[in-house]
Amino acid sequence: KGPSLSYGFYKDSCPQVENIIRAALSSIHLMDPTSAPSLLRLLFHDCQVQGCDASILLDSTNGGTPEIISSKNFGVRKLEHINYIKSMVEAACPLKVSCADILVLAAREAVALSLGPRIPVPLGRRDSAVAPSSKAADTLLPPVSINVDGMLQLFAGKGMTVEEAVAIMGAHSLGVTHCVNILDRLARVDKNMSPGFEVSLRLSCPFGSLTPNTSFVLNDPTTLMFDNHYYWSTLRGRGVLKIDADLATDPRTLPFVQRFAANEGEFFRAFSSAFVKLSSYGVLTGKQGMIRRSCNRIR
Numbered sequence: 123k124g125p126s127l128s129y130g131f132y133k134d135s136c137p138q139v140e141n142i143i144r145a146a147l148s149s150i151h152l153m154d155p156t157s158a159p160s161l162l163r164l165l166f167h168d169c170q171v172q173g174c175d176a177s178i179l180l181d182s183t184n185g186g187t188p189e190i191i192s193s194k195n196f197g198v199r200k201l202e203h204i205n206y207i208k209s210m211v212e213a214a215c216p217l218k219v220s221c222a223d224i225l226v227l228a229a230r231e232a233v234a235l236s237l238g239p240r241i242p243v244p245l246g247r248r249d250s251a252v253a254p255s256s257k258a259a260d261t262l263l264p265p266v267s268i269n270v271d272g273m274l275q276l277f278a279g280k281g282m283t284v285e286e287a288v289a290i291m292g293a294h295s296l297g298v299t300h301c302v303n304i305l306d307r308l309a310r311v312d313k314n315m316s317p318g319f320e321v322s323l324r325l326s327c328p329f330g331s332l333t334p335n336t337s338f339v340l341n342d343p344t345t346l347m348f349d350n351h352y353y354w355s356t357l358r359g360r361g362v363l364k365i366d367a368d369l370a371t372d373p374r375t376l377p378f379v380q381r382f383a384a385n386e387g388e389f390f391r392a393f394s395s396a397f398v399k400l401s402s403y404g405v406l407t408g409k410q411g412m413i414r415r416s417c418n419r420i421r
């Protein structure tokens with residue numbers, strides 16, 4: 123096992139790295155605010171497979187079927203932003219900063235630019251020198267049908283408390299869900315779903331729709347702002363995914379949903395510590411792995 127992550131890891135080797143990434147992300151965010159949700163989801167999906175090692179960025183030039191091809195990665199976008207930021211970082215500090223750290227810093231800026239908390243994150247991750255297969259992603263990424271038990275287990279495996287698990291799901295305060303991921307829910311009657319919300323979901327995602335992969339619904343009413351609306355929505359029977367809705371019916375998670383809905387500061391605090399745990403999961407450090415020159419290639 124390598125050394126642990128540290129704050130100020132690039133203090134000597136690339137002191138300007140956080141500023142470079144912040145500046146790059148602010149201009150990307152101005153042109154395309156939907157890049158924020160996608161970068162946050164990209165980080166989660168990277169960390170879920172082989173740890174936070176930028177494995178998700180590896181493309182087909184590395185042989186085999188790349189992780190990103192997995193159907194569980196449906197909707198994951200904006201990988202090109204990481205390659206672009208990497209090229210700026212390489213120009214300033216060649217071969218010093220890992221793609222895995224860039225991914226974490228980009229997700230952190232994405233949350234901050236969406237008016238969420240700006241989370242200090244420990245650095246020093248290394249990039250994987252092996253490409254996982256899309257099969258690994260198929261098994262390791264959570265299914266849309268996951269229940270509260272499964273969700274709590276998943277995040278307990280990363281050292282999170284129940285409070286932190288409920289807080290990290292608040293990432294669904296940002297972004298969209300494509301109809302393909304909720305057609306199953308609409309096929310049954312859910313007595314906990316608000317009738318008005320059900321009507322709006324059915325209008326956006328009609329049964330027998332020919333475009334379930336391109337039509338989508340907003341994850342919460344303020345989809346470009348990182349805020350506690352997600353928890354209000356969930357409490358009012360307006361959770362989009364089954365897991366979002368279930369947080370308000372399970373007695374273990376409901377108290378935290380109520381607390382975060384009532385107090386955004388509490389949500390931001392718990393989300394910040396959960397984010398550090400999420401992004402420190404299964405990392406390579408020290409002499410493990412490598413620093414990739416291009417994020418999409420091992421060589």
Ligand code: HEM
Nearest residue numbers: 159160162163166197264265266273293297298299300303
């Ligand atoms: C049990 C855990 C989770 C499940 C089952 C889940 C599932 C999903 C699904 C199905 C979508 C919609 C994708 C689409 O249709 O395009 C989605 C979107 C999203 N997820 Fe999750 N998710 C989980 C946890 C997380 C976590 C921990 C994060 C980040 C920390 C996250 C961040 C996001 C974001 C930001 C979006 C919006 C993406 C966009 O607009 O491009 N999710 N999630």
Ligand SMILES: [Ca+2]
Nearest residue numbers: 168171173177
């Ligand atoms: Ca990974």
